[in-house]
Amino acid sequence: MNKKIRWGILGAGRIAQKFASDLKLVEDAELFAIASRGKASTEIFAGLYPAALQYDNYKALVQNPEVDVIYIATPHGLHYEHTMLCVQHGKAVLCEKAFALNARQAKEMIAAAQTQQVFLMEALWSKFIPSWQKMMEMTGAGKLGEIKNVLINFGFIPLEPVADRLFNPALGGGTLLDIGIYNVFYALSVLGKPDHIEARMTPAYTGVDEQCAILFRYNNGAMAQLFSSYSTHLATEADISGSKGRVRLTHRFYTPDTTIEFYPGRADAKTVVPVQPTEGFGYHYEARHVGECLRKGLTESPVMTHADTLLLMETMDEIREKAGIRYPADEI
Numbered sequence: 367m368n369k370k371i372r373w374g375i376l377g378a379g380r381i382a383q384k385f386a387s388d389l390k391l392v393e394d395a396e397l398f399a400i401a402s403r404g405k406a407s408t409e410i411f412a413g414l415y416p417a418a419l420q421y422d423n424y425k426a427l428v429q430n431p432e433v434d435v436i437y438i439a440t441p442h443g444l445h446y447e448h449t450m451l452c453v454q455h456g457k458a459v460l461c462e463k464a465f466a467l468n469a470r471q472a473k474e475m476i477a478a479a480q481t482q483q484v485f486l487m488e489a490l491w492s493k494f495i496p497s498w499q500k501m502m503e504m505t506g507a508g509k510l511g512e513i514k515n516v517l518i519n520f521g522f523i524p525l526e527p528v529a530d531r532l533f534n535p536a537l538g539g540g541t542l543l544d545i546g547i548y549n550v551f552y553a554l555s556v557l558g559k560p561d562h563i564e565a566r567m568t569p570a571y572t573g574v575d576e577q578c579a580i581l582f583r584y585n586n587g588a589m590a591q592l593f594s595s596y597s598t599h600l601a602t603e604a605d606i607s608g609s610k611g612r613v614r615l616t617h618r619f620y621t622p623d624t625t626i627e628f629y630p631g632r633a634d635a636k637t638v639v640p641v642q643p644t645e646g647f648g649y650h651y652e653a654r655h656v657g658e659c660l661r662k663g664l665t666e667s668p669v670m671t672h673a674d675t676l677l678l679m680e681t682m683d684e685i686r687e688k689a690g691i692r693y694p695a696d697e698i
């Protein structure tokens with residue numbers, strides 16, 4: 367292992383730029399190389415990391431023996447292909463969410479990493495931010511009593527050019543895999559695997575879900591109501607309620623910028639729960655964790671495990687089946 371963890375980025379789009387910027391906050395990490403389908407989009411990284419190698423194809427990146435780990439930042443419809451490319455070249459991988467288009471792909475990706483004995487983790491960054499940890503601490507400590515309800519919404523109206531990826535079925539377009547995944551992940555984190563799932567969607571012009579409404583029901587009477595939309599700008603907040611109180615994560619609930627409010631009992635008066643402030647965008651937490659795993663020689667994160675990823679993908683498969691959301695990859 368190099369003195370600093372040498373990161374490669376595969377796909378030089380919007381999230382790749384934010385991740386690269388946050389890598390500067392990780393003491394023992396460096397952006398070593400960036401690969402793009404075409405040279406033009408890597409140039410923006412030259413300003414951020416002048417020393418980084420720039421490749422105009424992905425294969426050259428995975429073939430460089432000096433790269434320790436690759437962050438896959440392409441659209442979700444390509445995560446299977448790009449993870450397989452990295453893993454087959456013996457590279458550790460941090461793959462953006464949604465990890466894959468369906469659970470079948472996810473299982474194959476994990477099996478390939480296990481065969482090659484390389485590290486593989488889904489970049490579910492929210493699981494590493496201080497506000498998520500504080501929310502879990504509060505909901506797990508009995509402070510809310512028995513949790514009976516999780517109510518989450520996430521919505522915005524996409525503008526070009528991002529709209530292309532967000533509505534394209536081959537790339538895994540639709541709200542569920544892009545933004546609804548956060549709603550599902552938070553509900554699973556607090557309430558666990560649901561006993562019953564109901565879901566409906568409104569199709570966009572391409573057939574993917576422009577809006578998706580999900581209901582999780584649990585045999586103990588708990589429910590989660592999850593709503594995602596590309597037709598409206600929603601509050602993008604989360605409420606978690608129990609018999610003794612409610613926790614509210616304000617606008618954008620899944621980021622380090624959220625404020626956590628605690629409403630005890632019937633009271634309207636809230637307490638604002640202090641959360642450690644964050645530098646950067648918040649992607650450095652997951653990047654630092656990956657570095658720690660690599661230094662320990664792990665092939666799986668103990669925080670965002672392969673089982674966590676599979677539960678998320680299997681839950682989203684069931685939601686898609688109930689709502690009638692299909693991708694070309696489902697037909698294989």
Ligand SMILES: NC(=O)c1ccc[n+]([C@@H]2O[C@H](COP(=O)([O-])OP(=O)(O)OC[C@H]3O[C@@H](n4cnc5c(N)ncnc54)[C@H](OP(=O)(O)O)[C@@H]3O)[C@@H](O)[C@H]2O)c1
Pocket residue numbers: 376377378379380381382401402403404407408439440441442444462463464489491528531537543544
């Ligand atoms: N964790 C988060 O907060 C967060 C936020 C936004 C997005 N994401 C995830 O990150 C992934 C990328 O999202 P993004 O918003 O960064 O997308 P984006 O801006 O469209 O960038 C994706 C990049 O993938 C590469 N690519 C390769 N084949 C492509 C194809 N056929 N069509 C389009 N792009 C292709 C392109 O880079 P090159 O031309 O350089 O090869 C493109 O710039 C998605 O899976 C998304 O869910 C995560």
